Amino acid sequence: MTLPESAEPEAAVAPGPAFSPLYQQIKALLVRSLQAGEWKPGEAIPSEMELAARFKVSQGTVRKAIDEMATENLLVRRQGKGTFVATHAEDHIQYRFLRLMPDDGSPSGMARQFLDCKRMRAPAEVARALGLKSGESVVWVRRTLSRNGAPVVLDDIWLPAAPFKGLTAERLSQYAGPMYGLFETEFGVRMIRAEEKIRAVAADATSATLLAVSSGAPLLSVERLSFTYGDRPVELRRGLYTTASHYYRNELS
Amino acid sequence: MTLPESAEPEAAVAPGPAFSPLYQQIKALLVRSLQAGEWKPGEAIPSEMELAARFKVSQGTVRKAIDEMATENLLVRRQGKGTFVATHAEDHIQYRFLRLMPDDGSPSGMARQFLDCKRMRAPAEVARALGLKSGESVVWVRRTLSRNGAPVVLDDIWLPAAPFKGLTAERLSQYAGPMYGLFETEFGVRMIRAEEKIRAVAADATSATLLAVSSGAPLLSVERLSFTYGDRPVELRRGLYTTASHYYRNELS
DNA sequence: GAGTGGTCTAGACCACTTC
DNA sequence: AAGTGGTCTAGACCACTCC
Known part of the structure; x- marks a missing residue:
């Protein structure tokens, strides 16, 4: 399955179908939002349920995307509070x-x-x-x-x-x-x-x-x-x- | 929920109930097996389904335990082949x-x-x-x-x-x-x-x-x-x- | 084709925070 | 009580490897 939003430009020379899991596509979209400044460092991003609704996927899929971003120190999860954009200014x-x-x-x-x-x-x-x-x-x-x-x-x-x-x-x-x-x-x-x-x-x-x-x-x-x-x-x-x-x-x- | 096998010694002084998720308990058991040499470096451990049956939990729970051990470089996953004990001898x-x-x-x-x-x-x-x-x-x-x-x-x-x-x-x-x-x-x-x-x-x-x-x-x-x-x-x-x-x-x- | 790990879903319930 | 992330389940299907 491929998200409609993701253009997924297929390299003409490199042939591989380059299967990309849904959660990776979600992750890429979230990174783009971070890059665009949609959410600023220290701020909370939308809840997993909201993101799941926005991207029309299950909560679990959003979760896996966020999980990876958290281990890469792009996001910080805080139970009961939300998920926040990582910052150097704390x-x-x-x-x-x-x-x-x-x-x-x-x-x-x-x-x-x-x-x-x-x-x-x-x-x-x-x-x-x-x-x-x-x-x-x-x-x-x-x-x-x-x-x-x-x-x-x-x-x-x-x-x-x-x-x-x-x-x-x-x-x-x-x-x-x-x-x-x-x-x-x-x-x-x-x-x-x-x-x-x-x-x-x-x-x-x-x-x-x-x-x-x-x-x-x-x-x-x-x-x-x-x-x-x-x-x-x-x-x-x-x-x-x-x-x-x-x-x-x-x-x- | 607590696995019957895990003794879970409760510290008398430190009071916290120290909630431990199931997958953490599974992980601890797997580490003990590694330590005991049940599976040697380079060898494959049992499949996720087998482990799920052994521990009487769902495959997803075993998966999460193995996931963490893989990111800690204790295990190495190879799609289609199995999960292997990490080694320095390759x-x-x-x-x-x-x-x-x-x-x-x-x-x-x-x-x-x-x-x-x-x-x-x-x-x-x-x-x-x-x-x-x-x-x-x-x-x-x-x-x-x-x-x-x-x-x-x-x-x-x-x-x-x-x-x-x-x-x-x-x-x-x-x-x-x-x-x-x-x-x-x-x-x-x-x-x-x-x-x-x-x-x-x-x-x-x-x-x-x-x-x-x-x-x-x-x-x-x-x-x-x-x-x-x-x-x-x-x-x-x-x-x-x-x-x-x-x-x-x-x-x- | 059979077996393995990898993805995705839907739903239930738990733990933590805030009001 | 309501909302958040965290855990757990059961089942379906996909991708990869080996026979």
């Missing part, structure tokens, strides 16, 4: 993407300090990663995160200038909360997932100064490419982490 | 837990070389991590992984001596395949999940020699604690990775 979800933990328990808050924020032409490497044409404008941000007064993270961040028009150091400093929260509420750009490439590098002169370590000290280099809906890359971030009293935590399964 | 699943990727595409095979394998008393730190009594025996293994003749990984591995009785350098060298495959087939110990703590460190003299880098060169330190069924830790591994031509890949969501 107090208890701070730093959803930051895996750096202090050696001594508490993953408490970190102090943000913005060092620079400039509009510039995208370096070739950045343009490639973000899928921009060579020479297009990007916004470059440099900032540090400190714990107990000591700098721990030095981030260089590149964002395509177009969707982030109006991003200034001032604006960044005023916003209390994670950057991804600001991106959501001020620019309507939601980070869905990210890929990281991690290396050990030696601190160069400027990094060493900014992180208060000696030149040549080993640092964790974390290169992160973040994606919005539709797997469009919208942020390249290169973090340098000091790992003397912190570690990057990962779970394998 | 050719195409090589290095399930190794996230190190070469800069130039192909994650091809690596050459293993075992440098040492000794029985010793557990250092305090190791004992603590593995939940052993101070002074209990462990097996210590040191090995390297090389790509294209160049060493890339130096691993120090500590295993509780009891379950790994008879593990020798000889035995390790002869086995073609990942260590976790050998652990499964030879010692019946299956690694289910792992936690890693990642840091950047400077190479000390011996590491530098073994990895053919200069002393003080930055290396990625990956401390991995691996768990079997029931969240029992059974391996502590400290890897040093050279990241000049490789990177540690991670996905965030």
